[in-house]
Amino acid sequence: MTALPGRFNDGRTAASRQVTVTPGTNGLDIRGEDGLMVAFWKTADLRADGELPDGAGVRLRCAADPDARLSLAQAEFIRPLLPKPPRFPWLKLAGTFAGALGVLAALWLGIPAGARALAIMVPSAWEKGWGDTLADELERRWGTCRQPAGDAALQLLAARLGAGIAPDLHLNRLVVVRRTENNALALPGGSVLVFSGLLAQAESSDELAGVLAHEFTHLRLRHPTVAMIRAAGIGMAVMLVTGDASGLAASGAAMAMAGAYSRDDESAADAGAVTLLTQAGIGTQGLAAFFRRLDDGPPGLTGWLSTHPDSRARAQAVETQGGERQAPAATRPALEPEQWAAIKGICGQ
Amino acid sequence: MPEHLSPTRHGARHGERPFAHVAGTGSMLRLALLNFLLNVLTLSLWRFWAKTRVRRLLWSGTAAWGDHAEYTGRGGELFLGFVVVMVSVFMPILVALTAAQMAVEAGNPWGNAFVLLIQAVAVFLAFAGLYRARRYQLSRTLWRGIRAGQDGEAWRYGLMVLGCGLVNVLSLGWTWPWTEMTLARYRLGNTRFGDERFVCTARARGLYRRFAVMWGVAALVLCLPLVTVLGLYLSGDGILESAEPALLFIIGLLLAGGVVLVLALPYAWYRAAVLRQLVAATRFAGTTFHLDARTAPLLRLGLGNWLIGVLSLGILRPWAALREFRFVCANLSADCEPDWSSVRQSAAAAPRLGEGLAAVFDGAGEF
Ligand SMILES: [Zn+2]
Numbered sequence: 122m123t124a125l126p127g128r129f130n131d132g133r134t135a136a137s138r139q140v141t142v143t144p145g146t147n148g149l150d151i152r153g154e155d156g157l158m159v160a161f162w163k164t165a166d167l168r169a170d171g172e173l174p175d176g177a178g179v180r181l182r183c184a185a186d187p188d189a190r191l192s193l194a195q196a197e198f199i200r201p202l203l204p205k206p207p208r209f210p211w212l213k214l215a216g217t218f219a220g221a222l223g224v225l226a227a228l229w230l231g232i233p234a235g236a237r238a239l240a241i242m243v244p245s246a247w248e249k250g251w252g253d254t255l256a257d258e259l260e261r262r263w264g265t266c267r268q269p270a271g272d273a274a275l276q277l278l279a280a281r282l283g284a285g286i287a288p289d290l291h292l293n294r295l296v297v298v299r300r301t302e303n304n305a306l307a308l309p310g311g312s313v314l315v316f317s318g319l320l321a322q323a324e325s326s327d328e329l330a331g332v333l334a335h336e337f338t339h340l341r342l343r344h345p346t347v348a349m350i351r352a353a354g355i356g357m358a359v360m361l362v363t364g365d366a367s368g369l370a371a372s373g374a375a376m377a378m379a380g381a382y383s384r385d386d387e388s389a390a391d392a393g394a395v396t397l398l399t400q401a402g403i404g405t406q407g408l409a410a411f412f413r414r415l416d417d418g419p420p421g422l423t424g425w426l427s428t429h430p431d432s433r434a435r436a437q438a439v440e441t442q443g444g445e446r447q448a449p450a451a452t453r454p455a456l457e458p459e460q461w462a463a464i465k466g467i468c469g470q
Numbered sequence: 471m472p473e474h475l476s477p478t479r480h481g482a483r484h485g486e487r488p489f490a491h492v493a494g495t496g497s498m499l500r501l502a503l504l505n506f507l508l509n510v511l512t513l514s515l516w517r518f519w520a521k522t523r524v525r526r527l528l529w530s531g532t533a534a535w536g537d538h539a540e541y542t543g544r545g546g547e548l549f550l551g552f553v554v555v556m557v558s559v560f561m562p563i564l565v566a567l568t569a570a571q572m573a574v575e576a577g578n579p580w581g582n583a584f585v586l587l588i589q590a591v592a593v594f595l596a597f598a599g600l601y602r603a604r605r606y607q608l609s610r611t612l613w614r615g616i617r618a619g620q621d622g623e624a625w626r627y628g629l630m631v632l633g634c635g636l637v638n639v640l641s642l643g644w645t646w647p648w649t650e651m652t653l654a655r656y657r658l659g660n661t662r663f664g665d666e667r668f669v670c671t672a673r674a675r676g677l678y679r680r681f682a683v684m685w686g687v688a689a690l691v692l693c694l695p696l697v698t699v700l701g702l703y704l705s706g707d708g709i710l711e712s713a714e715p716a717l718l719f720i721i722g723l724l725l726a727g728g729v730v731l732v733l734a735l736p737y738a739w740y741r742a743a744v745l746r747q748l749v750a751a752t753r754f755a756g757t758t759f760h761l762d763a764r765t766a767p768l769l770r771l772g773l774g775n776w777l778i779g780v781l782s783l784g785i786l787r788p789w790a791a792l793r794e795f796r797f798v799c800a801n802l803s804a805d806c807e808p809d810w811s812s813v814r815q816s817a818a819a820a821p822r823l824g825e826g827l828a829a830v831f832d833g834a835g836e837f
Contacts (some may be wrong), residue, residue: 132615135810174493251574
């Protein structure tokens with residue numbers, strides 16, 4: 122067989138020397154320009170992971186002399202002698218994929234439980250601090266509605282609803298804010314903001330009582346705090362897996378996953394609201410009516426991605442639970458007509 | 471006489487251009503797209519192996535004095551280093567930072583001091599991590615079978631960066647060239663090939679004319695939009711409050727893009743001088759080097775790479791890295807060939823684990 126020109130490094134110094142390489146049946150015979158033998162590399166010892174890019178040749182190693190290198194520009198005669206280069210690690214890749222899915226599943230199940238456990242450990246002064254900061258900011262941005270008669274009526278309703286759960290409920294602010302949406306908001310540390318749009322659209326004081334009972338249950342179960350911790354936990358988990366410290370991937374995932382978790386909170390708050398209303402002797406039809414009025418969008422679209430469950434299903438659940446536990450004769454309206462009128466007019470005309 | 475024809479500056483004295491890069495753009499693009507696909511399939515966990523494959527191509531395409539470099543790192547090393555650092559460093563910091571921020575929001579007076587302290591620790595760890603990452607990369611870099619390496623202490627480098635940052639803030643940036651050269655001296659002066667160390671004596675002297683121009687342009691460009699926004703805000707017309715958030719976002723994006731374009735030219739002008747000076751003051755085994763870094767090609771390289779990164783959402787960053795390698799190989803020359811037979815394999819131990827910290831605070835790019 123023909124002798125091929127090559128370059129040889131002995132791995133002890135950085136010197137390079139021109140050699141001629143003769144492939145034989147047992148291995149490569151490597152000789153210097155003076156014809157003296159430099160090395161003999163056995164075929165079984167050859168390692169081929171040094172394929173140079175874009176046809177620049179091949180760089181060989183030898184298991185018996187791991188630091189030495191032999192580079193050949195024309196490698197056509199050598200390649201058949203070499204062991205097959207390592208195949209693409211598809212199996213490893215599949216394993217990584219399965220592992221990643223497993224980690225995700227564990228996080229999906231573990232984060233809500235962990236957030237609940239952590240929320241209990243948060244000092245209530247901190248919770249109140251966050252809630253106050255948030256509520257002050259929202260009140261400043263949206264503006265509030267205050268009138269003595271309306272405020273008194275609101276407090277009266279809150280006291281009647283909260284009577285059944287007093288030790289757990291730390292309601293320290295109940296304010297009407299100027300927002301046209303038909304909604305209300307529970308914040309950490311016991312703040313509830315009622316939107317003026319809700320008051321404008323509500324047809325009876327029982328509807329307002331139902332919504333307040335729902336928000337009070339969120340507070341009793343510390344849902345706002347749990348949701349904050351959950352969002353931080355999701356962000357942290359995503360950062361752990363992706364290594365993206367910018368938080369871009371984290372906040373996106375937190376938003377997408379927060380919706381799925383908060384639907385469980387909403388169902389729990391609905392069930393708790395029925396209990397509160399029953400204890401206070403207020404009918405649950407008001408809450409059901411509120412949900413029925415929310416439900417004007419096409420069904421099914423809200424579904425899985427939305428933060429709240431389907432309104433029609435919520436109305437149905439409230440009616441079923443209420444029907445099981447309340448006798449219509451045992452209930453009386455949440456507020457007297459003049460109190461309800463005072464609340465309705467709290468934002469002026 | 472045009473600069474590039476002048477024989478005294480770029481001809482006879484620096485005639486030997488021993489470096490070349492042979493990897494084609496096609497190979498790199500194919501690899502980058504394959505890596506992107508696998509990253510999507512593995513929720514980005516493939517990135518350690520992706521990085522390793524990109525480096526292998528970059529290194530093995532680099533030829534010096536006729537022989538190709540070699541990258542012997544493994545994806546598993548990077549992955550393991552990442553996991554160790556995530557659990558032992560990053561998670562505690564993140565938890566501490568979250569707790570400190572919650573304390574701030576709850577109105578705790580010590581909260582802000584804690585946040586600042588934790589951020590300083592994070593910066594220190596990030597740069598100590600970058601130094602360690604460099605040590606890892608060099609220990610996996612071979613040429614003619616001889617390993618490169620890095621001495622020096624990562625914690626010392628991290629403290630140096632922290633101190634330099636402080637000095638730069640206090641001096642409004644005017645110490646930047648000096649701190650830049652100090653840090654570069656530490657990095658390069660601790661770099662080894664085999665048992666032979668690089669010697670770096672680079673100083674900031676001579677850089678200040680270009681730096682002053684860059685500083686002036688930057689101050690102007692950064693102040694104008696700030697003053698405009700502040701003026702609109704203080705005039706009390708409520709323009710900023712009433713404007714569509716989306717519109718404000720787009721305007722902000724355009725402004726940021728404009729700032730990059732305007733700053734790019736003086737920055738490239740300054741960068742070219744820094745690179746030339748740094749390389750000219752670096753010696754290896756008696757050989758001095760010369761980098762023919764000029765403003766226009768450097769600007770093309772930088773803006774091109776920025777566009778590649780932005781337009782491909784980072785997917786084609788390996789291509790940008792290839793362009794950098796090509797630029798250095800094409801413009802780096804040596805005044806003579808070192809006596810390679812006096813450069814021996816070093817017995818110094820190489821780090822076992824991968825880059826860890828740098829992989830967490832990933833700012834080191836794709837190579
Ligand atoms: Zn709710």
